[in-house]
Amino acid sequence: MEINQRAPRRRNGFAPRQASSAGISPPRGRFSSLPRRTVQDIASSGGISVLVIDDEPDMRELISVSLPSAEFEVVLAEGGRAAVALLATRRFDVAVTDLKSPDSSGMETVAVLRQMDPDMEVIVATSYVSSETARACMKYGAYDYIRKPYEIEELRHVLLRAVEKRRLRSLVPLYEVSCALLSLRTRAEVLAHLGELALDLVPHQAFRLMLPDPDTGVLGICSSPDGLELPVEALRELGQRAIERQEPVSVTHAARDWPFSPVARLGAAMAYPLQVGTAPAGSLILLRGIAQPAFSVSELQRGSLFSAQLALALETARLNSEMDARVKDMLSSRGEMVKAEKLATAGKLAAGLTHELSNPLAFTKASLQALTGYSRNVKTLSATTRDVAHELASRGEPRLMELARRLLAVTGSEAQAAIQDSADAAEDAVDGIRRVEGLLSELRTLSGDCPVAPAESLDVTPLLSTWRDQGHLTRPIRVEAPNAVIAHVGRKELESSLTRLVSFLCDTPLERPGASQEAVVLRAEYDKNRPVIWLEDPLLVLSEERRSDIFDARIQEDSHGGRTMRLNLSLALAYQILRRMGADLAVLPAASGGSVFRLLLPVAPPPPGG
Incomplete structure (x- = not known):
């Protein structure tokens, strides 16, 4: 992330000239890390620390005695070299230096002091004030100049202005850093x-x-x-x-x-x-x-x-962070409400359709079941007819043999195949009607018109084991459930939901050759005392967007049906049915690189008196 307001490194207001090698010079090293006035120093002093550099003892003493001790802490130095030695051990808020010094010039002292402590303001004192002197002072970094002999009140005001300038200057990086932070x-x-x-x-x-x-x-x-x-x-x-x-x-x-x-x-x-x-x-x-x-x-x-x-x-x-979490929860809840509302609407539609279709479905189902019975009877009658024809043919009489030939022609292989096809079609149709009835029943349950089946304490591991030997699945199933895992669920709802989940994993098209031999893993265990079922497919790679909407009822293209459009309800129904009985279903990326469905189940209540 780029910071909107970036606080720059502290820089000097100007680049002071280096001191002459013939005069004073700052000590070697990084001057920005030299000591400033410590907390202990300020606690024992009057406030603003002032370094006074003057070769005249009387002038130094005048300033030391005259400046109010409640406002200023005055430290005296007799020349530029002494000032440099002091500044190497501590820092000052402001310095007052004489323009003339036996061991250095005032301008040289200003340059060295500013080089050692860019934060410190320097005031030049001189008996000969001119515009040329003022310009020279400013050129070397001085804040201001003052005439000697000192007018104490004037000096006090100049010192206060210098410190105020330093304070205001220090607020700029603070403001910039605050904006950045x-x-x-x-x-x-x-x-x-x-x-x-x-x-x-x-x-x-x-x-x-x-x-x-x-x-x-x-x-x-x-x-x-x-x-x-x-x-x-x-x-x-x-x-x-x-x-x-x-x-x-x-x-x-x-x-x-x-x-x-x-x-x-x-x-x-x-x-x-x-x-x-x-x-x-x-x-x-x-x-x-x-x-x-x-x-x-x-x-x-x-x-x-x-x-x-x-x-x-x-x-x-x-x-x-809290707001983001709440917004995420709100969006998730809104998504859940939208999903539930979609299925509830579909459920109400199904309830109306069930009411309208119940008689036609029941009539058609009864007719197909009767047709199945008729087919069995016809098949029995055909077998009996063939037995009679063989018996008649064995008599050797021409008339009976002709009758036997005609009976065998009527009950030949084509007739037998037609009778069997009719029986199979009737059974398939009855099975399809049962599936439609089951789907309509589940949708009605989601609409709220039908109560959820009572929950019971159930060991879920046998339910998983039944999938191991299912021959109609296109993928092998590996079950990892060595111990009993007890949950408080509705058996019928859990079975139907697991059926939908396993069917989804097994029926998802796979692009890699031979991938159909990769097993789908079903695992049951406890996670922090919560019963959980994992359904892992190492080949199912889903994007984050796909994982977020996988349980949403939606219209999708069915490439297996000649690129037709169909309503995908399988996972949406499983999700909502499980939610209604207190379970939680989520799809997560698996360590194998595929995807895993995590089904957290309600905990079984303790036995009475336990």
Whole structure:
């Protein structure tokens, strides 16, 4: 999935010039991972940290004493090299540097400071302010310039504006990351992009998302894509601490409460609580290596806002998942209702047809049964006639022999074949009428006009075994039911439904030569104490769409009948009959590559007094 709003990596607002090799230079290494002001630093200070660089002790002291301690924490450096050494150990919100310095020029200092910490704003102080000086300051990345000697109130306002600019600038990537995070719709998408989105705001070596178990509420690792082995109990302890305090918790390897003592490579960790409303929703833990700095106040703030958005994104993903499941259930229920309504309509039509056809069917059935009886009588009469003809022929009298010849001509092989064909046709017609009556009866049952037959506790394994020796099937049947499987079903309904399912599997056209010798497997067993019958065909490959509508009554082309159209009711009837007696039928892809019908049956009730 492509994220709609992608938060870019943090970039500097400009590309500062490299410092001259003759003057000061930044230490080697990646400056973006140098330490910012830690939570412990800000807790013991007045607020905004200011690095003052001036070679005049009086000027440094003036700023240190004059700026309100409730607003500013002032740290002094006597020159560019001293400032670089300080910035290698911690970070500052803003720096004030003199344009003239014994060990470097002010412009050079500005370039090095901005190179080491692009987030820090730099203000240049000079006794000789000119437009050329201002342009040079801006060229090297300075935020503003101020005249010396310092006007404290003016300096205070410039410092506050610089910090406000930095704060506003930091909101842009936060906004972009928030848009990207909230555009993710599912939990899997949130987890897939969580690491890179968090990295855009707070640099880290690894992260862990700790979410509570739905049943026990105990925090567990939900996402750990880096493969770093970390003690779960330590992560759980740190995350729980942040949740209980309802605020971020920052620890370093030098602290007494450092929970990752066995892991030598870790140097700092920050745990953010995740909360939805008043309910805790987990914790996001960011980790840094031993050579990396502790987390700064600005990172704490950005991470806190990100964690709030993360908690909201996870909750939104959960709600989306529930909504999708409900929509799927609604669509499935609607589909079931449509299927049931189709068959109910067909059942009501069948009920009317049964009423209209009952007398003609009964009359035709009686007539055919009578014809069958007549055929048997005619066949007996024909055999007797042939016996009489042979007896007459044995008398040797010409008149009797002629009569015998005429009787044998009437009862010859053609007459015998005609009598047998009439008997067979009558029996087939009676069998067809019985099948029509059975189909109409099942349809009437689906219409609701007829009650479902009472269920009984039944061992289904003998029903499956009867299919093993059926000679009229076009496919062999293998039954795997070594033990009794007891279900609470209607025998007649289960038998008719299994007949339809097995007939469907055996009669489905197969394209591979010799495939008809592949057996259809019938298996009965218990699945989590629920009786279940599996009907597996390794050759029946169905698409997902075909599996979803296989039990739907539909008009389809019958290629076996000369490409005619017919109404497919077999599986639809089996499905609805089984549903009405509390069973559940589904078709699934099989491990063999084919398809399997899974029939979950109602559990037999315990015996009285059991």
